[in-house]
Amino acid sequence: MTKKRNKRYGLVVRAGMFLTLAIGIGCTDYSPKPRGYFRIEPKKATYMPLSLPSLPYSFDISQEAKVDSSVLAAKNGWVNLAYPELHATIYCSYLRGKQIGQSLQDSYKLVDRQQRIQDVQEKVFENPEKQVYGSLFLLKGDCISPIQFHLTDSTDHFFRGAVYYAFEPKADSIAPVTQYLIQDVMHLMETFNWKK
Known part of the structure; x- marks a missing residue:
C-alpha cells in the first residue's frame, strides 16, 4: 500500500509542478513587437x-541613378531614372507644343489625386536666364509619390x-531616402537646360 501511496504522491507532485510551470509560462505578458525596418x-x-x-x-543626375533606355525608344523625350539601391524611380515625361496650359493643369490634378497625403508643400522654381x-x-x-515636379x-x-x-512607403521609415531624392530632384531642376 505504501508503494501505491508513493506512486500517487509522485504523480500529484509531478502534476503540480507541471501546472505551476504551465501557469508560469502562460502568465508572460506578450505584446506584439513593431515591424522593424533596415536602416537606410x-x-x-x-x-x-x-x-x-x-x-x-539636359540636366545633371546622381551617379546612383541608372537611365532606363527602354522608355527613350518608346516615347520621344521621356526618360526614367532608376535608383536600384533605393528601390525608387523618377518617371519623367516630356511634351512639346500647344498643350502646355492643359499639361500644367494635369500636373496639379495629379498631385491632388494622391492618396494618404497629409500636406502638400509647393516650391516655385524660376531660372529666367535658361x-x-x-x-x-x-x-x-x-x-x-512623395516628390513631383514640372x-x-x-x-x-x-x-x-x-x-x-x-x-508601399511608410513616410517615417523612408525619410532618409526621400530627403536624398529631394536633393537630387532640386539639383536636376537647377541644372536643367532646354536644347535649342
Missing part, C-alpha cells in the same frame, strides 16, 4: 551630366517628373 543611409551624391542626343533637354520655370511638390504622408519654358516645352517607390 544613401551615399553622398555626386552628379554627372545627362546629355543624350535624342533628348530635347528660360526654365516650374514647381516642386513635396507631399507629406504615406503616399506612393518645368516649362512657358511657350513650347513641358517636362514633368514624379518619384515612385517600388514598395
Whole structure:
C-alpha cells in the first residue's frame, strides 16, 4: 500500500509542478513587437551630366541613378531614372507644343489625386536666364509619390517628373531616402537646360 501511496504522491507532485510551470509560462505578458525596418543611409551624391542626343533637354543626375533606355525608344523625350539601391524611380515625361496650359493643369490634378497625403508643400522654381520655370511638390504622408515636379519654358516645352517607390512607403521609415531624392530632384531642376 505504501508503494501505491508513493506512486500517487509522485504523480500529484509531478502534476503540480507541471501546472505551476504551465501557469508560469502562460502568465508572460506578450505584446506584439513593431515591424522593424533596415536602416537606410544613401551615399553622398555626386552628379554627372545627362546629355543624350535624342533628348530635347539636359540636366545633371546622381551617379546612383541608372537611365532606363527602354522608355527613350518608346516615347520621344521621356526618360526614367532608376535608383536600384533605393528601390525608387523618377518617371519623367516630356511634351512639346500647344498643350502646355492643359499639361500644367494635369500636373496639379495629379498631385491632388494622391492618396494618404497629409500636406502638400509647393516650391516655385524660376531660372529666367535658361528660360526654365516650374514647381516642386513635396507631399507629406504615406503616399506612393512623395516628390513631383514640372518645368516649362512657358511657350513650347513641358517636362514633368514624379518619384515612385517600388514598395508601399511608410513616410517615417523612408525619410532618409526621400530627403536624398529631394536633393537630387532640386539639383536636376537647377541644372536643367532646354536644347535649342
